[in-house]
Amino acid sequence: xxxxxxxxxxxxxxxxxxxxxxxxxxxxxxxxxxxxxxxxxxxxxxxxxxxxxxxxxxxxxxxxxxxxxxxxxxxxxxxxxxxxxxxxxxxxxxxxxxxxxxxxxxxxxxxxxxxxxxxxxxxxxxxxxxxxxxxxxxxxxxxxxxxxxxxxxxxxxxxxxxxxxxxxxxxxxxxxxxxxxxxxxxxxxxxxxxxxxxxxxxxxxxxxxxxxxxxxxxxxxxxxxxxxxxxxxxxxxxxxxxxxxxxxxxxxxxxxxxxxxxxxxxxxxxxxxxxxxxxxxxxxxxxxxxxxxxxxxxxxxxxxxxxxxxxxxxxxxxxxxxxxxxxxxxxxxxxxxxxxxxxxxxxxxxxxxxxxxxxxxxxxxxxxxxxxxxxxxxxxxxxxxxxxxxxxxxxxxxxxxxxxxxxxxxxxxxxxxxxxxxxxxxxxxxxxxxxxxxxxxxxxxxxxxxxxxxxxxxxxxxxxxxxxxxxxxxxxxxxxxxxxxxxxxxxxxxxxxxxxxxx
Numbered sequence: 001x002x003x004x005x006x007x008x009x010x011x012x013x014x015x016x017x018x019x020x021x022x023x024x025x026x027x028x029x030x031x032x033x034x035x036x037x038x039x040x041x042x043x044x045x046x047x048x049x050x051x052x053x054x055x056x057x058x059x060x061x062x063x064x065x066x067x068x069x070x071x072x073x074x075x076x077x078x079x080x081x082x083x084x085x086x087x088x089x090x091x092x093x094x095x096x097x098x099x100x101x102x103x104x105x106x107x108x109x110x111x112x113x114x115x116x117x118x119x120x121x122x123x124x125x126x127x128x129x130x131x132x133x134x135x136x137x138x139x140x141x142x143x144x145x146x147x148x149x150x151x152x153x154x155x156x157x158x159x160x161x162x163x164x165x166x167x168x169x170x171x172x173x174x175x176x177x178x179x180x181x182x183x184x185x186x187x188x189x190x191x192x193x194x195x196x197x198x199x200x201x202x203x204x205x206x207x208x209x210x211x212x213x214x215x216x217x218x219x220x221x222x223x224x225x226x227x228x229x230x231x232x233x234x235x236x237x238x239x240x241x242x243x244x245x246x247x248x249x250x251x252x253x254x255x256x257x258x259x260x261x262x263x264x265x266x267x268x269x270x271x272x273x274x275x276x277x278x279x280x281x282x283x284x285x286x287x288x289x290x291x292x293x294x295x296x297x298x299x300x301x302x303x304x305x306x307x308x309x310x311x312x313x314x315x316x317x318x319x320x321x322x323x324x325x326x327x328x329x330x331x332x333x334x335x336x337x338x339x340x341x342x343x344x345x346x347x348x349x350x351x352x353x354x355x356x357x358x359x360x361x362x363x364x365x366x367x368x369x370x371x372x373x374x375x376x377x378x379x380x381x382x383x384x385x386x387x388x389x390x391x392x393x394x395x396x397x398x399x400x401x402x403x404x405x406x407x408x409x410x411x412x413x414x415x416x417x418x419x420x421x422x423x424x425x426x427x428x429x430x431x432x433x434x435x436x437x438x439x440x441x442x443x444x445x446x447x448x449x450x451x452x453x454x455x456x457x458x459x460x461x462x463x464x465x466x467x468x469x470x471x472x473x474x475x476x477x478x479x480x481x482x483x484x485x486x487x488x489x490x491x492x493x494x495x496x497x498x499x500x501x502x503x
Contacts, residue, residue, distance in 0.1 A: 004118075004121035004122060006178065007070070007117070007118065007121060007180055007183075008118060008121070008130065008133060008134065010174065010175070010178050010179065011070055011074070011113065011114040011117060011118060011134060011137075012114070012133060012134050012136060012137045013137070013171070013174075014074045014078075014110065014113070014114070014137070014171060014175060015110060015111060015113075015114055015134060015135075015137025015138070015140065016136075016137040016139065016140040016143075017078070017107075017140060017167060017168065017171045018077070018078075018081075018106075018107040018108065018109075018110040018111070018137070018140065019107060019108065019111075019137060019138055019139075019140035019141045019144075020107070020140035020141070020143055020144045020164070020167070021081055021085060021104060021107035021144075021164055021168070022050055022054055022104060022105065022107035022108040022140075022141065023050070023141045023144050023145060023221060023222065024085070024088065024104060024144060024148065024161055024164065025046060025047060025049075025050060025088070025097065025100075025101050025104065026047045026050075026145075026221070026222045026223070026225060026226070027144045027145045027148040027149060027225060027240065027243075028148050028149065028152055028157045028160065028161070029043060029046070029047060029225060029226050030149070030225065030226065030229055030236040030239075031149065031152045031153075031156075031157040031236070032097070032157055035092075035157075036091070036092060036093065036094070036097065038094060038097075040230075042094050043226065044223075045098070046094070046097045046098060046101055047222050047223060047226065048222065049097075049098055049101035049102050049105070050101045050102070050104045050105040050107070050108065051105065051108065051218060051222065051335055051336070052102060052105060052336075053102050053103065053104075053105025053106060053108075053109065054104075054105030054106065054107065054108025054109050054335050055105070055108070055109070055331075055332045055333070055334070055335025055336040056109075056332055056335075056336075057105065057106060057109035057332075058108075058109045058111060058112040058327075058328045058329075058331045058332040058335060059112075059325065059328035059329055059332050060328065061073060061077070061109050061110065061112050061113060061328060062112030062113070062115075062116050062325060062326075062327040062328025062329075062331065063325045063328055065112065065113040065116045065117055066116050066117075066185065066186045066325075067185060067186060067187065068185065069117070069179075069180065069181070069183035069185055070113050070114065070116075070117035070179065070180070070183060071175060071176075071179025071180055071181060071183065072179075073110075073113050074110060074113055074175045074179065075172055075175045075176055075179065077106050077107075077109070077110050077113075078168050078169075078171055078172040078175065079168075079172055080103070080106055081103075081104070081106055081107055081168055082165060082168055082169070083103060084099075084100045084101075084102075084103035084104045084106075085100075085104070085161060085162075085164050085165055085168065086162070086165060087099065087100045087103075088100035088101070088104065088161050089158045089159075089161040089162045090158070108218075108335055109335075111137075111331050111335075112327050112328045112331045112332075114131075114134045114137070115131050115134060115312055115315070115327045115331065116327045116328075117183060118130050118131065118134055119131070119316045120183065120184050124316065124317065125262060126262065127258075127262070127312075127313060127316050127317070128257075128258035128259060128260075128261040128262040128266070128309060128310070128312070128313030129255055129258045129259045129262050130258070131258055131309065131312040131313065131316075132254045132255030132256065132257060132258025132259060132308075132309035132312070133255045133258070135251065135254035135255065135258075135308060135309060135312070136251055136252070136254060136255060138217070138247065138250070138251040138254065139247060139248055139251040139252075141221045141247050142243070142244040142245075142246075142247035142248050142251065143244070145221065145224075145225060145240050145243040145244045145247060146240045146241055146243070146244035147240075148160050148240070149225075149236045149237050149239075149240040150237060150240070151163070153237070194325060197319060197325065197326055197329075200318075200319075202318050202376070203318075203319070203326060203329065203330070205372055205376060206311060206314055206315060206318070206330050207329060207330050207333035208333070208368075208369060208372070209270065209307065209311050209369055209372075209373075210308070210311045210312075210330050210331065210333055210334035210337070211333045211334060211336065211337035211365075212274070212277065212304075212307075212337060212362070212365050212366060212369055213273065213277070213303075213304040213307035213308050213311060213334070213337075214304070214308050214311075214331070214334030214335070214337060215333075215334055215335070215336065215337015216277065216300055216304045216337065216362065217247075217250050217301075217304050217305070217308065218334070218335060218337065219337070220243075220246055220297065220300060220301075221243065221246070221247055224239065224242065224243040224246060224297070225239045225240055225243050226239075227239075228242060228243070232290045232293070234290075242294070242297075245298075246297055246298065246300075246301045247301075249298060249301040249302060249305060250300075250301040250302075250304055250305035250308070251305065252305065253301075253302060253305030253306050253309070254305050254306075254308050254309040255309055256305075256306060256309065257269065257273075257305060257306035257307060257308060257309025257310045258309035258310065258312065258313055259309075260306065260309075260310065261309065261310040261313035261314070262313065265377070266310050266313050266314050266317075267373050267374075267376055267377035267380065268377065269306065269310045270307060270310055270311075270369075270373045271370060271373050271374065271377070272306075273303050273304075273306055273307035273310065274303075274307075274366045274367070274369045274370035274373060275366075275370060276299060276302065276303035277300065277303045277304065277307070277362065277363070277366035278363040278364075278366040278367050278370065279299065279363075280296050280297075280299035280300045280303060280362075280363075281296075281300075281359045281360060281361075281362040281363030281364075281366065282359075282360070282363050283295065283296035283299065284296035284297070284300070284359040284362075285356040285357075285359040285360045285363075286356065296359075308334075311330070312327075312330075315327055315330055392409065392411060392490075393411055394411055394490050394491060394492055395408075395409065395411045395412040395414075395415045395416065395470075395490070395491045395492070395493075396408065396409040396411065396412060396488065396489070396490050396491075397412055397423075397428065397488070397489040397491075398486055398487070398488050398489075399427075399428065399486060399487045399489075400485070400486055400487075401484050401485055401486065401487070403427050403428065403487065404425060404426070404427060405423050405424050405425065405426055405427065405428065405430075406424065406486070407420065407424070408420050408423055408424075415462075415468075415470070415491070415493045416431055416460070416462050416463060417462045417463030417464055418430065418431065418463050422463075428489070431460045431461055431462075432460065432461065433459045433460050433461040433467045434461075435459040435467065436458065436459070444456075444474070448474055448475075448476060448487075452475065452476065453473060453474065453475045453476075454472075454473070454474045455471070455472070455473045455474075456471075456472065457469055457470070457471055457472075457494070458470055458472045458491075468493055468495040469493075469494050469495050470491040470492060470493055470494060470495075471491060471492045471494050472489060472490070472491040473489070473490050473491070474487060474488070474489045475487070475488050476488075
């Protein structure tokens with residue numbers, strides 16, 4: 001495989017170009033509506049249309065990027081984009097804009113190429129940061145949001161769109177020359193990969209998180225230019241500059257979010273993210289003037305930027321064997337998250353005369369996600385604790401407060417011969433050798449109750465009837481009010497040690 005640094009720069013640049021093309025229509029909508037008569041509903045549909053294909057195509061593009069490599073898929077994508085870009089430059093009706101906009105979505109779909117390809121070049125502890133750096137390509141939307149209106153004022157919106165044909169051809173050539181022909185490829189079928197993940201609840205949760213964080217980024221990118229002009233009477237260029245600032249902040253914070261997820265627990269970072277998104281939505285709901293609206297929008301930029309980088313730290317962590325299809329599904333949900341808000345904002349405004357309800361819904365989704373993150377955080381801790389128990393070399397038995405066995409680890413089976421299903425629901429008497437009297441056990445439990453533990457030698461019996469000696473430690477587990485809820489016994493087989501000392 002070729003130099004990782006070269007591929008990171010090339011693929012990030014490719015994403016930059018793809019996203020520049022993706023938002024062409026939304027950035028130029030104020031100029032397009034001067035020549036093509038559109039209702040506010042039609043304008044919202046056309047603005048949201050590129051998101052549809054840009055989202056749904058991420059699933060197969062992510063899969064095929066894993067199967068054939070980033071070079072081939074980027075190259076094909078850029079060549080296909082030449083058609084809608086040219087078609088839009090000669091569009092003169094609502095239908096033309098819908099057709100061109102739908103295919104323009106491929107510019108947004110290329111996102112799943114890099115998040116699938118680049119982790120192959122770096123160790124896992126850097127995946128969050130690397131995907132965050134790749135996500136800087138999102139700033140391409142800022143360049144178009146700011147630059148396209150300025151250029152359109154000089155050469156017209158049709159000429160502005162045609163200028164992107166040259167850019168696409170240049171980068172298609174760069175991909176062909178510099179793309180890695182030796183990238184590691186995964187040969188599993190799409191059906192096989194989907195079968196391995198479709199029942200996994202973690203995939204659903206990660207999709208929801210990206211639906212909100214990247215969806216909010218896309219939605220604000222798409223509707224801000226028209227929204228600021230229509231609701232605050234800003235000039236198109238001024239609206240483009242403000243949109244570009246939003247995009248730059250959200251994009252710049254993406255690698256920081258990935259870096260934080262590499263250094264700290266990603267779930268804790270997401271807790272802060274969703275609390276921030278919820279607060280931002282409330283602020284936007286009650287922002288009558290441009291000043292407070294700006295504060296709310298910038299708060300969204302900060303939180304979703306960090307959130308975007310954090311989510312894609314978790315994807316390769318949980319789904320390393322199905323990276324292509326999972327990256328596609330999660331990023332597709334993020335894109336779809338940007339499709340609905342512009343339509344919702346328009347619908348709510350038509351019914352109520354303002355947009356407060358739509359922004360409050362964003363807060364509600366963020367709060368639900370916050371609760372899910374807390375659940376996943378504690379579930380992850382339990383999973384880690386379980387793996388520790390399963391991996392220790394000592395035998396381990398966990399009982400409830402009534403001394404009924406709830407769990408044993410593999411080392412318990414190795415030492416005693418009993419499998420978990422044979423002892424769960426029974427008491428430790430199942431391995432008792434009968435070699436100790438009642439006074440022995442009375443002293444044992446007095447020590448546990450008075451000292452908080454008991455440690456000593458004990459003779460127990462294996463499943464095959466063999467009596468062996470073990471060094472056993474029993475400790476009670478208490479809840480936060482000091483009540484005993486479980487007992488944990490940890491032991492080592494010391495029979496061989498005893499025999500060696502005798503000989």
